[in-house]
Amino acid sequence: MKKKWKQKLIKHFFGIAGIYDEHVELEVGKATTWAVIAVFIFEMIFNFGMLLLASLGAIHNFETVFYLTLAIQIIGVSAIISLVTYFRFKKSGINNKEVIAEKKTATLDKFYRKSVSVGTGFFLFEWIFSTLFDMNGQGLWFTLFTWREIRMALLEAIIFTALMTFFGRRKIKTIKYDNE
Structure with missing residues (x-):
């Protein structure tokens, strides 16, 4: 059976070394679900904090805060996705x-x-x-x-x-x- 391009992309993105079968697909689904939940919680808390700071008048230079917020969000989302999927795959052993x-x-x-x-x-x-x-x-x-x-x-x-x-x-x- 020829691999679909989505399976190749998922194997390459997550670094899956073995065969992409139903078990691996299930683990990838679980890991990505937990990653989406963690990113959602991070974004809600972070954006609520930024809204609170902006509404209290604690921010005077919005351009600097915008760039800082953007950098924190990029780093935070990347770290959350990487760590959640890493620990989930380590627990299941599919990256061995x-x-x-x-x-x-x-x-x-x-x-x-x-x-x-x-x-x-x-x-x-x-x-x-x-x-x-x-x-x-x-x-x-x-x-x-x-x-x-x-x-x-x-x-x-x-x-x-x-x-x-x-x-x-x-x-x-x-x-x-x-x-x-």
Whole structure:
């Protein structure tokens, strides 16, 4: 049976390693339902608080508050969706990658190569964007190749890659192979 594009999108978005069957679809449905409920509660409380601040006259610069509110909502909604789905999938175990003992080394090598390539992409992204936001009136090329910018982006990329590798390795489980 050919996969539908929605199933491929869901597998890629949630990082589901195994087969997309009815059990996985049920767990994705439960996780997204809880995520929607959590986002709704967050938005209601946050918007009520902002309404209360605005109605009491505590806000004098609405443009700054607008940008701050927008940033908090984007970060909050992203964090809620990520955390709710992560813990739900961790509880059900559908994000685990099951391999036999003979293929574990090859799977770990492939995972390490992927971690290094994602870490390299993160380094480039962080290096360029931190430079764009920290030019201090100097030229782009001068600021881009300062040791401070490279060092900060490299440090963040190393920490990100190490954490991604640590948590990703824990998802690879060894199973016994029955060849009967």
